[in-house]
Amino acid sequence: MSLNLRISRPRPRRSRSNLPWLITAIFLALGWVAWLNNWQPDDVLAFVNRQILPQVPVEIPQLKTLALKQNAPAQLPADNVRMVEERVIENPQSAAFTADLYSATGKDDIPWPNIDGRTKVEIYTVQAGDSLWGIADKFGLTIDTLRWSNPELERNPDVLSVGTELRILPVVGALHDVAAGETIEAIASRYGVTPDDITGYPPNGLFPPYDLKAGTALIIPFGQKDIKLPKPALSPGTLLAWPIVGSITTEFNPGHKALDIGAPYGSIVYAAAAGTITYAGWATDGYGFTVIVDHGNGRETWYNHLKGALLNTGAVVERGTPVGEVGSTGHSTGPHVHFELRLNGQEVNPIDYLPGPTPQ
Secondary structure, eight states, rough: OOOOOOOOOOOOOOOOOHHHHHHHHHHHHHHHHHHTTTHHHHHHHIIIIIIIGGGSSSOHHHHHHHHHHHOOOOOOTTTTOOOOOOOOSSOOSSHHHHHTOOOOOSSSSSSSSTTOOOOSSSEEEETTTHHHHHHHHHTOHHHHHHHHTHHHHHSSSSSTTOOOOOOOOSSSSSEEEEOOOEEEEEEEEHHTOOOOHHOOOOOOOTOOOOOOEEEEEEEEETTTOOOOOOOOOOOOOOOTSSSSEEEEOHHHHHHSSSSSEOOTTTTTOOOOSSSEEEEEEEEETEEEEEEHHHTTTTTTEEEEEEEEEESSSSEEEEEEEEEEEEHHHHHTOEEEEEEEEEEEEEEEGGGSSSSSOOOO
16 A cells, blocks of 8 residues: 655745835835924935935835935036036136137037137237228128227227237127226226126136236127217307317318318218208219218218218208218328318318317
8 A cells, every 4th residue: 555645835925025114114204304304305315315225224216216316416408508627717817717618629619609619819910911891801800899909990990000910809899908997897888788798708707706907808799989079069150160079180282172180980970061961972083981961052061081971861960960970091191081161063171161270
């Protein structure tokens, strides 16, 4: 007789994890502590990472995830932020501040106004055949920007000789050489911009409290300089008033039937008497940009070598009305108004009809 013995092995007991209860208890405790201490969510996460996790004998994925989120660095838009090496800048008004803002290849976009990717003030040496207009066009600037960046050109842009070194800005505007005691606010007001336009322009390398050093050159993006000459006296007792306050650089003579009155480039030119503008535009025979005012009774005044007109043909003007701005023709006499008086088509000496021999 054979015996069939069947040995039954005990089934493994299903273990019940205490993890959910542990997590619940931890969260309840955290809630109680947070309520007592008036914590914010970030405070709770920091407490979990610092005090709870090191004491827990098993890994709790939920808490670990919360701690990792709390420690993760803020994610900023990659397109708008460029990280640079962190270091102390001992002299913020130097190239060291801006050196890391651009790549060595110069191919990266620069997040501030610039022309052709230029990142600083450059020096250009005048060559034979150069003109102020040509240089301005070469660098995408305006003639005024060149003048307001190079003091020797400000009054007389005709003084352009081979070998002259010109400061070239990376943006249309002006370059200001700081004088002792000047403030950002005063400089901004002078050029018609805000202080932030100057301090926020990276090539200037400025940091608070903005203690400016005399001799520092500051780029003024889109800044403009006003030429402020006193307005000439109206002189109602004479046939004509002076069109501008300046100096007579060439007198009336048989070969030059006009007065050349020198004044800074861009200065306002005023009508010498009431009348109507019959011409405003470019003229031939070396007159350059010209405005002609008809005063009636065969009298005309001509304002030549202008930068441009302020009124159009047909405009009615009074004595002292602004009609144009002083320009330059490239002649050695510098910027000036070539002022003519014509009686019945014939040029006569304006001095005979003006209040004295000196513009005032």
